[in-house]
Amino acid sequence: MTTTRAAARAVTQTATRATTRPHPLRLLALRTWLPVVLIVWWWLASAGSRSLYFPPLSTILETLQHDWLGPGLTANLLPSLGKFLAGFLIAAACGIVFGLLIGMSRTLAAAVEPIVQFLRSLPPPVLLPIGILVFGIGAPMNIAIIAFGAVWPTLLNTIDGVRSLDSQVRDMSRSYRLTLGQRVRYIVVPNAGPQIFAGLRTTLQISIILIVVSEMVASVNGIGYYLLNSQQTFAVPQTWAGTLLLGALGYVANLLFLRIESRVLRWHSGMRAASGKDA
Amino acid sequence: MTTQPTTTEPNPGAPNPAAPATPPFGDVLLELEQLRKSYGSTQILDGVDLSVRRGEFVCIVGPSGSGKTTLLKCMAGLLDPSGGRTVFEGETVTEPPAKLAVVFQDYSRSLLLWMTVAANIGLPLKNKLPKAGRPARIEEVLRAVGLSGKGGLYPWQMSGGMQQRAAIARGLAYQPDVLLMDEPFAAVDAQTRIELEDLVLRVRQDFDTTVIFVTHDIDEAVYLGDRVIILSGAPTKVTRNITVDLPRPRDQRDTKLLPDYARLRAEVFELIQAAQSHASIA
Numbered sequence: 002m003t004t005t006r007a008a009a010r011a012v013t014q015t016a017t018r019a020t021t022r023p024h025p026l027r028l029l030a031l032r033t034w035l036p037v038v039l040i041v042w043w044w045l046a047s048a049g050s051r052s053l054y055f056p057p058l059s060t061i062l063e064t065l066q067h068d069w070l071g072p073g074l075t076a077n078l079l080p081s082l083g084k085f086l087a088g089f090l091i092a093a094a095c096g097i098v099f100g101l102l103i104g105m106s107r108t109l110a111a112a113v114e115p116i117v118q119f120l121r122s123l124p125p126p127v128l129l130p131i132g133i134l135v136f137g138i139g140a141p142m143n144i145a146i147i148a149f150g151a152v153w154p155t156l157l158n159t160i161d162g163v164r165s166l167d168s169q170v171r172d173m174s175r176s177y178r179l180t181l182g183q184r185v186r187y188i189v190v191p192n193a194g195p196q197i198f199a200g201l202r203t204t205l206q207i208s209i210i211l212i213v214v215s216e217m218v219a220s221v222n223g224i225g226y227y228l229l230n231s232q233q234t235f236a237v238p239q240t241w242a243g244t245l246l247l248g249a250l251g252y253v254a255n256l257l258f259l260r261i262e263s264r265v266l267r268w269h270s271g272m273r274a275a276s277g278k279d280a
Numbered sequence: 281m282t283t284q285p286t287t288t289e290p291n292p293g294a295p296n297p298a299a300p301a302t303p304p305f306g307d308v309l310l311e312l313e314q315l316r317k318s319y320g321s322t323q324i325l326d327g328v329d330l331s332v333r334r335g336e337f338v339c340i341v342g343p344s345g346s347g348k349t350t351l352l353k354c355m356a357g358l359l360d361p362s363g364g365r366t367v368f369e370g371e372t373v374t375e376p377p378a379k380l381a382v383v384f385q386d387y388s389r390s391l392l393l394w395m396t397v398a399a400n401i402g403l404p405l406k407n408k409l410p411k412a413g414r415p416a417r418i419e420e421v422l423r424a425v426g427l428s429g430k431g432g433l434y435p436w437q438m439s440g441g442m443q444q445r446a447a448i449a450r451g452l453a454y455q456p457d458v459l460l461m462d463e464p465f466a467a468v469d470a471q472t473r474i475e476l477e478d479l480v481l482r483v484r485q486d487f488d489t490t491v492i493f494v495t496h497d498i499d500e501a502v503y504l505g506d507r508v509i510i511l512s513g514a515p516t517k518v519t520r521n522i523t524v525d526l527p528r529p530r531d532q533r534d535t536k537l538l539p540d541y542a543r544l545r546a547e548v549f550e551l552i553q554a555a556q557s558h559a560s561i562a
Contacts, residue, residue, distance in 0.1 A: 169390050177376075183403070269394070271436070
C-alpha cells in the first residue's frame with residue numbers, strides 16, 4: 002500500500018508546513034487516503050462472505066461492471082442520466098428566469114408569493130400519485146416530478162439575490178442610463194450569481210433524490226427502478242451495486258457542479274480570498 | 281462675521297444664492313429653482329436655489345443631516361423633487377441626463393465587483409461610443425487618474441484610493457458636461473484625500489468639466505471650489521454663496537498658507553457652525 006504510506010508522509014509534511022498551500026499531488030493524496038483505506042478494508046473483510054445480505058465486495062463490483070457497463074448502460078444508466086439532466090435543467094432554467102422576473106417586479110412578487118410559498122411547502126414525493134395520473138408511467142412523469150420538486154431553492158435564492166442589489170449600484174446604473182437589458186445582464190444577474198449558484202446546488206441534490214424516488218414508483222427502466230426491483234427479487238449484489246453507483250454519480254455530479262461554479266464565479270472566490278474570508 | 285469682501289453679496293442679512301459667478305465662466309449649465317423635497321411630513325429641502333455656470337467648480341457644504349445627498353440626487357435626476365425643479369442645459373430634469381455623471385460617496389458600493397476596472401469604465405460607454413473606440417477612451421481616463429495599466433484589475437484587488445480613482449475615471453470617460461461628486465473622499469485616508477483633491481483639480485482642467493462637489497469638509501470646499509455654497513440644517517436652504525477668488529493653480533501647501541484661504545475657511549466655518557446650532561435649536 003504505497004499510496005497510503007505516501008499519504009501518511011503527506012499528512013506529516015503538510016502539518017509542518019501548515020501555513021503554505023499543499024502541493025496538488027499531496028492534496029490529492031490527502032483526500033484519497035481514507036476512501037482507499039475503507040475500500041480495502043471492505044474488500045478484505047467481505048472476502049469469502051456467505052451472508053445473503055452482505056456479499057463480498059468483489060461480487061458487488063462484478064455485478065456493477067456487468068449490469069452497468071454492459072447492456073445496462075443503455076437500458077438503465079443513460080435513460081436515468083437523461084431524465085435527471087432534463088429535469089435539473091428545466092428546474093434550473095425556470096428557477097432563474099422566474100426568479101429574475103419576481104425579484105425585479107414588486108407587483109408580480111405580491112401576486113405570486115403566496116402560491117410559491119404554498120407549492121414549495123409540498124414535499125415533492127407527495128406529487129407522485131398525481132404525477133402518475135397526469136403523465137402516466139415513464140420519462141415525462143419523472144422529468145416533471147424532478148423539475149417541479151427541485152425548482153424551489155433556485156427560484157427563492159434567485160429572488161433573494163436579485164433583491165440584494167445595493168441601492169447605490171441601482172442609482173449608478175440609472176445615472177449612467179443603462180438599458181433594462183444591460184442592467185439585467187451586467188448588474189442584476191452577476192450580483193445574484195453567488196446566491197443563484199447556492200440555490201442550484203440544492204436543486205441538484207433534490208434532482209438526484211427525485212430521479213431515484215420517481216423511478217422507483219413510476220418507471221420501467223433507470224437506476225431507481227433497477228434498485229427497487231433487485232431488492233424485491235432478493236438480488237442483493239445488484240442492490241448494493243446500484244447503491245454504490247448512485248453514490249458515485251452524486252459525487253461526480255457535485256464535483257462537476259463545483260467546477261462550473263468556480264469558473265463562473267471566479268470573481269467571487271477571488272474577492273473572498275482577497276478579503277480573507279476564505280482560505 | 282467680520283470680513284465680507286469676497287462674498288458675492290455684501291449684505292450678510294440678505295443672501296442671494298442665485299447670484300452670477302465671476303466672468304470667465306460660460307452660460308448657466310444647471311439651475312435649481314425653489315427645489316423642495318419631503319418624505320411624508322418630513323421636509324428635507326425647503327426651496328433650494330442654485331445656479332451653476334459652465335466651467336465652474338462649485339462646492340456644496342452643510343452640516344451633517346442637511347440633505348446634501350438628497351439635493352445631489354434631485355440634481356442628478358435620481359429623485360423627483362416634491363416642488364420646484366432642476367434645469368439642466370435648458371431642460372427640466374425628469375430623469376438622469378445623458379450629459380451628467382455622478383461619482384458616488386462609497387466607491388466600494390458603486391463599482392461592480394464582478395468586472396475589471398476597464399469593464400466598469402466601459403459599461404456606461406456601451407450606449408455612447410462604438411466598440412472600437414472604447415479601449416482608447418478607457419486607457420485615456422485611466423492615465424488621467426494615474427491608473428495606467430491597471431485596467432485588468434478587479435476593484436477588490438485595489439486600495440480604497442485606487443477604487444475611487446477608478447470611479448472618477450468612469451465618470452470622466454462618460455464625457456459629461458457636469459460631474460456631480462457626492463462626498464467622494466469621505467472614506468479614504470488623509471494622505472490619499474490630498475492626492476485625490478489635486479487629481480480632481482487636474483482632470484477638471486484637462487477635461488474642461490464643470491464640477492459640483494458635495495462635501496462636509498470645509499478645507500476641501502475652500503481649497504477646491506470657485507464658489508462654496510453653504511446649506512442650512514434641515515429643512516435645507518442655501519444660506520450663503522461665497523466666491524473663492526484664490527489664485528489657480530491651487531497648491532496644497534502654498535494656497536493653504538495664503539491669508540485669504542484662512543479667512544475664507546474661517547468664514548465658512550462660522551456659517552456652518554451657525555447653521556448647525558440653528559438646526560439643533562430647531
